[in-house]
Amino acid sequence: MKITLNVTVRPFNLDYTLQCGQVFRWEKHGSWWYGVVAGKAIKIRQIRDVLEYEGARTDFIGKYFRLDDSLPVILSRISKDVYVRGVVRKFHGLRLINQDPWECLISYICATYKNIPAIEDMVNKLSKQFGSVMTLDNNRFYAFPSSNSLSSATISELVQCKLGFRAKSVHEAAKQVENGAVSFVELGSMSYEAAKRELLKLPGVGSKVADCVLLFSLNKLEAFPVDVWVKRTILNNYHEHFDDAFIRKASAKKSLTSGEYRRISSFAREYFGEYAGYAQQYLFHNERSACQRA
C-alpha cells in the first residue's frame, strides 16, 4: 500500500517522527521501519513523496501519523521567534504521533528518571514477557501487553523487566484501567484541564507524565510536557520571560516543584498557543540531538 504525500503541501519526515523520542517500539532495518501498533506488526518506509507500508489500512496510517494535521499552519503558528523558527526548519516534517493511550500511559510511567534507550529496553522486555508474539518478514514481534495481563502480573515479574520502583505504579495503574476506574474514551472527550486532573489520580503519574499522555495519545495539542531537556531549552532560550531568581533556582535543581513546572508549562502554552505541544516536541528533539548521547 502506498500514500503519495505531496510534501510541499503535506510535509512529513518519517525518520524525524519515529526518532524524536515520542515512541519507543519502532526499529529500523535497512530502509524500513518495523513496529507493532494496535496489536499488529507494521512496516513502513518513506521515499521522498511516497509513504509505503504493509500491515495496516490507509486510514489507520493517516490517523496514527496525524497526516491530516495541517503542518504548514501549525508550524507557522508556533514559530513565534527566530530561535524556534530555526528549530522548526531544522526538523521540518516531524509530526506528533497519535499513540494508543494505554501503551502511552505505561511507557511514560516507565520513563520516570530513565533515559530513552533504557525506556526502550523496559518496554520491549514487558512486551516480550507479556505480549503476544507475531511474525513479519521472518522476524518476531511482540504486541504491547494488555491491561489485563499487566494487572495480573506479579510485582516481581515486573521488576524483572527492569522497572525498579516503577513496577508498583505500573501494576496499580493497570488495575485501575482494567477495572474501569479510568476510561481513555472519556478522557478523550474532556477538556485538557479536566482530563489532566483525572490522570493525576493514577500512581506514578505527575504533571509531566500526564502531559505526555495528553499530548501523545489524547489529542490535547496544547499540553507542554516539561522534562529535563525541555526545562533546559526554555530556561536558556526564553530566560527573558522569567525573573533571574527563578532561572537560577530552577536551573540548579534536577527536578521541578509543581509550582515551577506549572510556571514553565503555562508560559509555553500561552506563548506558543494552541499547538504548544508541537513546539515542545521540536524543541525537545533539538535539545537532545544537540547532545551526542541517545
Next chain:
DNA sequence: TTGCCGCCTTTGTA
C-alpha cells in the same frame, strides 16, 4: 495551600 528534601531502581557514560 505551597515549598523544599530525600529517596525511590537501573543503566550507561565520563
Next chain:
DNA sequence: ATACAAAGGCGGC
C-alpha cells in the same frame, strides 16, 4: 573506579 545523569513522582516536614 566512582560519580553523575537519565522524557519524575511522592511522602515527609
